Amino acid sequence: MIKINIQKRLVMAGGEALLKVDTEISRESFVALYGRSGAGKTTLLRILAGLLEPEKGIIEVDGRCWLNTDRKIRLPVQQRQIGFVFQDFALFPHMTVRENLRYALKPEKDPGLVSRMLAMVDLEQLADRKPAMLSGGQRQRVALIRALMRKPGILLLDEPFSSLDAEMRQELQDQISALHRQFNLTTLLVSHDMAEIYRIADRVIWLDEGKVLRSGPPDALFGNVRLSSKIRLTGKVLRVAKSGVVSIVEVAAGNTVIKVVVTAGEAEELHPGDTVGIFSKAFNPVIRKI
Numbered sequence: 001m002i003k004i005n006i007q008k009r010l011v012m013a014g015g016e017a018l019l020k021v022d023t024e025i026s027r028e029s030f031v032a033l034y035g036r037s038g039a040g041k042t043t044l045l046r047i048l049a050g051l052l053e054p055e056k057g058i059i060e061v062d063g064r065c066w067l068n069t070d071r072k073i074r075l076p077v078q079q080r081q082i083g084f085v086f087q088d089f090a091l092f093p094h095m096t097v098r099e100n101l102r103y104a105l106k107p108e109k110d111p112g113l114v115s116r117m118l119a120m121v122d123l124e125q126l127a128d129r130k131p132a133m134l135s136g137g138q139r140q141r142v143a144l145i146r147a148l149m150r151k152p153g154i155l156l157l158d159e160p161f162s163s164l165d166a167e168m169r170q171e172l173q174d175q176i177s178a179l180h181r182q183f184n185l186t187t188l189l190v191s192h193d194m195a196e197i198y199r200i201a202d203r204v205i206w207l208d209e210g211k212v213l214r215s216g217p218p219d220a221l222f223g224n225v226r227l228s229s230k231i232r233l234t235g236k237v238l239r240v241a242k243s244g245v246v247s248i249v250e251v252a253a254g255n256t257v258i259k260v261v262v263t264a265g266e267a268e269e270l271h272p273g274d275t276v277g278i279f280s281k282a283f284n285p286v287i288r289k290i
């Protein structure tokens, strides 16, 4: 369990606001920090990582105190067992992919880990290239596995997909989900993208001007209804076409176009470009705008 109860003064363009967060995060959960620009999402991640200190606060991880401003306890960044991936991935440009990864590995730790991690994200062929010779998505994958080299319990991701195209985003989201499960990580992801959050997070903390506006599972926060769902996909509506008494909605989800049959009433609510979730309910796909 991660317990966070912090207060930090934010200096915004139009004045000051107080970042005030009191929340608990279960181990092995995938939490999205959502909210408008300037809401305090990155600041919260930086405080958790120990890169920034709040004026007042307590952070406890599995009963261990990382921060207590009253008792002047502040665990240094290196001791927090956190992996961090920023938007701009910050790989060393003069080192190859393999060297970047080896640099992050503790000397006494398992040297085979570099090759195993490269294989896990399909980058073995590119291990001897420098970052400048990689695509944005490949660089982001290197940054991701580099953050996992020291086997952190907590992974912090600050909009890691923002510079990628839709296809690469989806591929990287899938890989992050797989690594999250495989390494039993507790992952916190800053994202503006509801569809992305729907796809990979199991809880959302919605921040607004430094305060937690709402918190809960993505479908409870973003969807109008909660459904027991076996499949859960998100995508964008391409077309809504009438077909007799029903309509067919075509949705682009990753590389696939999915057709869902809806009633005339449901079709009226859906328009090309809408972000939607597709769920299974009693084996039938159900579509909801999100």
Ligand SMILES: Nc1ncnc2c1ncn2[C@@H]1O[C@H](COP(=O)(O)OP(=O)(O)OP(=O)(O)O)[C@@H](O)[C@H]1O
Binding pocket: 009, 010, 011, 012, 013, 035, 036, 037, 038, 039, 040, 041, 042, 043, 044, 052
């Ligand atoms: N160290 C700091 N001390 C005080 N205020 C800060 C500090 N760092 C950032 N701020 C301010 O706090 C506000 C919140 O910034 P933050 O980067 O946390 O927002 P965000 O929700 O991550 O936004 P975005 O989605 O644009 O990245 C901004 O107005 C910013 O200028």
